Amino acid sequence: MIFTQGTAAGRITRRHLFAGPILLSPAWAMATWPSDALAAAAGDPSMAGPLGDIWVGASDAKVTLIEYAAVTCSHCAAFHVRTLPAIRTRWIDTGRVRFALRGLPLNPLDTAAFMLARADGGRNYYAITDLLFERQATWAFVPKPLDAMRDLLRQAGFDRARFGAILADQALYDHVNRVQARATEELGVHATPTLFVNDARYEGALTTEGFDEVIAKLPA
Numbered sequence: 467m468i469f470t471q472g473t474a475a476g477r478i479t480r481r482h483l484f485a486g487p488i489l490l491s492p493a494w495a496m497a498t499w500p501s502d503a504l505a506a507a508a509g510d511p512s513m514a515g516p517l518g519d520i521w522v523g524a525s526d527a528k529v530t531l532i533e534y535a536a537v538t539c540s541h542c543a544a545f546h547v548r549t550l551p552a553i554r555t556r557w558i559d560t561g562r563v564r565f566a567l568r569g570l571p572l573n574p575l576d577t578a579a580f581m582l583a584r585a586d587g588g589r590n591y592y593a594i595t596d597l598l599f600e601r602q603a604t605w606a607f608v609p610k611p612l613d614a615m616r617d618l619l620r621q622a623g624f625d626r627a628r629f630g631a632i633l634a635d636q637a638l639y640d641h642v643n644r645v646q647a648r649a650t651e652e653l654g655v656h657a658t659p660t661l662f663v664n665d666a667r668y669e670g671a672l673t674t675e676g677f678d679e680v681i682a683k684l685p686a
């Protein structure tokens with residue numbers, strides 16, 4: 467999915483987190499392709515902002531997979547539900563690949579979601595983002611998506627008061643949006659999902675087979 471700068475992406479205000487129905491950009495997919503030289507390296511820890519990355523996999527893995535995604539992006543959801551589990555079994559759990567998800571909000575709803583996922587120091591980051599991806603159709607595309615998200619995340623321990631308190635956290639809000647701003651300004655990321663495999667960029671969700679081909683070309 468492509469996003470554009472403005473209220474729906476780069477200059478979101480906290481007021482928009484509590485606005486009415488959120489309109490999403492049309493779904494759009496790109497073929498995968500490696501990037502040319504970048505102004506910055508995706509693997510630079512500073513690109514993850516003050517909150518840092520939350521890694522899955524062996525710390526000494528030779529391959530890093532960094533994904534920029536939005537929880538309201540249908541292509542991102544498909545990648546997380548259909549493809550990433552196989553990549554995890556084949557490559558991450560075997561110690562070859564290390565994975566990190568970075569939020570790239572397309573709209574205020576995405577910003578809210580990543581703020582909630584980062585609560586408690588990100589202790590339940592992947593449990594929350596996985597749930598949002600898996601159940602995307604039940605909350606992201608309904609008349610009152612923020613209410614539907616709150617109802618869904620009750621099972622993750624977010625009552626109404628805690629949900630509201632997290633979304634009112636200005637510092638957390640700034641940190642989440644800082645990751646997006648650096649990705650667009652320094653890495654030129656303008657679509658979700660965008661994947662970086664050892665800093666080589668692929669726009670659009672790689673298939674399991676496509677990821678296998680990328681890995682096969684890297685030094686063992």
